[in-house]
Amino acid sequence: MPIRARADRSLVRAGARSRRVVRVDVTAPEAAQGAERPRLALSLVLDRSGSMEGKKIELAREAAVSAIRSLGERDRFAVVVYDHRVDVLQAAVDASAQSVDAAARTIERVEALGSTDLHGGWEAGCREAFGSISDQRLARVLLLSDGLANHGLTDRGEIARRASERRLSGVTTSTFGIGADYDEGLLSSMAEAGGGNFRYVATAGEIPRYVSDEMSEVLALSLPEAEIEVRGPEGLEVECPNEFPVRRVDGAFHVAIGSLVSEQRLSLLLDVRFPQAPEGDALPVRLGLRSRGEPAGGEPVDLVFTVAGHEANDRQPADEEVQRERARVEEKRSLRKALELNRDGDYRGAAAVAVKAAEQLLLYAPGNPEVEAISGRLGEEAEKVSREMNPVTRKLLHAGAYYSIKGRAVRGTTVIRSRFRTMTTARLDLIPALEEAAEAYRAAPVQSFGGYPDLFVEWPLPEPPDARAPLTASDEDLLASEVRVLWRPDQIPVTVVFTSRPLAGAAPWHWHEDLCVAIASTAGLCAPGGVSPSAFVAYQTFLHGLRERGIVPEEMTHPEDRGCLYDPCTTREGLERALSTATFCDECRQVLERAGLFPEPALSIADVIRSLAGAAAGGVN
Known part of the structure; x- marks a missing residue:
């Protein structure tokens, strides 16, 4: 079922305008094998103001060329650059090999200078994309900037309003804020109103990767221009705390949740305010999923709220x-x-x-x-x-808050349905290892862990005087509890929190049964030349992720080394050996087979761990 819904309470107060909170869970359909994706009209808008000089403009050029080379011949593209002037380097054109090559040569000559007419550059990109819209073609503008709007139209609210107008006309806007000086309020509000994505790019070196992430999404859409339609009694009002745009059309509320990729999962909340009604009345609310204005498959969800007196309302249980x-x-x-x-x-x-x-x-x-x-x-x-x-x-905290509101993971990436629903999280120093492990799992031929990484933007523990000091039991309890505040167990049954600090007893991990959270430590295990941090992350994700299928590592681990992933791995040498061989002994293989996990996905999981461990050692075993 592509859409589910539940409310915090089912009774509303007689004679009052009660507000109830409805959580909506959406899963985009899997793209059919061999199905043609929607055609794309892409406008790339690059900031070439003076602050982009050097590595930023160099890598922005590289990312732009890579983006247009990823298009197919059925797509169209345009390229706009701006400082205090706006230049259309390439007017909208079919993405033939010849036009892409010609545009690439032009892009490579772009230099940084001048001030920043951000609105003018973006508006020119929108015009180019709009001219290529059709029933079979979606339009998206990608805006890259490291600064402020300080020339031309500069008012944040007015620019966001125009982004909303462009979204309603069929042009979606995604924005990339580069470095420490861009206006996060402006760029995030443009993406929000424009129906696209906002991404914080901390360093110039990350520009190509973030643009590649966005292009991967744009080229994998299965539910373009998706909306939640809400219908209810006359006088109903609907707002979205996740700040997706809401508009009223023909008596129904439409919540624009953006274009979703194949098997993307998204949860959002609706604040539903009811009209006054007499006690005993039933107030039905119907929610449905739409794409490009048409029903998107699956039956709508009906919720019924009952008008009751004050005493019954005060006594009713809440969905905590x-x-x-x-x-x-x-x-x-x-x-x-x-x-x-x-x-x-x-x-x-x-x-x-x-x-x-x-x-x-x-x-x-x-x-x-x-x-x-x-x-x-x-x-x-x-x-x-x-x-x-x-x-x-401030920008890191702002981006983390934005991603959380929009139901996205670190780097603004989408959350994809996978065979196992396991979250990995850490503080910033270990995020590269989480990302590498997650991407290896996603690239495997047999899907197991979507393994999307996330992070504590603000690590909830105080820094100890000695970074080598072990986490105490109370430290671990705080971490595990914080996880369950951030992520619901019905969506994320198992979470693995990684830390570079040692654990009590020098254990590689501790399991918190009551919260379904594992705390895993890289201390002493991932020294240079030793165990690959990403291989260790992949291993711990596997170890605890299979708990969802009843495979408990405490019961599976045998007391002696067998060259198996369920070896004790209490020393760095033992762990390195287990990860580099990444096999299963006969006994463990039989247990996995009975659980329906062998040969697949167990063998694909082992391949991921082995490849990450081998890459760190200088080759793949």
Whole structure:
């Protein structure tokens, strides 16, 4: 079923305009084997202002050339560059080999100079894309910038409004903020209103990768221009806390959730406010999925809310998971707003946003300890945003909040349905290993772990005086609890948290049964020339991810080394040997076979671990 929905409460208050929170879970259909993807009209808009000089403009040129070379001959493309002037380097043209080669040569001559007419450059790109729209062709503008809009139209709200108008005309906008100086409020609001994606590119060296991520999504769409349609009684009002655009058309509310790729999973919340009605009335709400204005398959979901008196409303049980999700989204939404005010120098206003949100959460779900914890965290964030912040830290926090609100993983990548639903997370120092392991799993011929990486933007533990100090039991409990505030167990049954600090007893991992969270340590295992960090991440993902199928590593691990992935691996040498051979002994193979996991996906999992371990050693075994 492509869409599911559930509400925090089913009763609404008689004689009042009650608000209820509805969580909607969407899974995009798998693209049919051999099916033609929608044709694309792509406009690349590159900032060539003076601040892009050097490595930034060089890698932006490289990313742009790579993007147009990834197109097919049925697609069209245009290239626009801007500083204080706007130049259309390549007007919209079919993506033939000849036109791509000619455009690539032109792009390679672009140099950085001047100020920044961001709106003018983007608008020119939109015009080129709009001219190529058809029933069979989608239009998307990719805007890369490292700075501010300081020439031409510069008002954030007006530019976002125009991005919304362009979205309604069929042109989607995705934005890339590069470095520490761009206006995160402007670029994220343009992408949000424009129906596309926003990505924070911390360094110039990451530009090609982020543009490649975006192009991979654009070329793998299975549900273009998707919307959730909501119908209900007269007087119903609908808002989306995830800040997807909402508009009312012919008595129904349409929530524009963007274009979804094959098997993408997306969860969002709706704040539904009901009209006043007499006690005993039933108020039906119907939710359906649409794509490009047409029903997108699957039956709509019907929820029925009953009007009841005050006493019944006060007694009704609440869905605590939906409440927690609403609190988490509100935390990220208010943090995002506070960080944008902080950037503008309004420190008092930034703190006030966070404090007000913290107070409102306590009123929304009184007595819910997880919501109270989120409220408390917002209070701490209010103190941080009340003073000048490091620009890089602020942008990292802002991007993390934006991705969380939009249901995306680190780097703004999509969350894809996979055979096992295992989350890996860490702080920044281990994120490259998580990304490498996740990409290896995604590239495997037999899918096992979607393995999308995510991170704690703010690591919830204080830094110890000695980084080699082991995590205490209370430290681990805090980490595991924090995970379950961030990610719901119904969607992420198993989470593995990686740390470079050692664990008590020098154990490579500890399992927290009550929360279904593993804490795994790379300390002493991933020294230079030793075990590959990405191989260790892939191994731990496998070890704990199979718990979802009843394969418990504590029961599978044998006391002696057999050259098997279920060897004890208590030393670095033993771990290195197990990962580089990555096989299963006869006994373990039989257990996996009975569980329906051998030969596949077990052999593909072993291949991923072996290849990552072999690559670190200088070759693949």
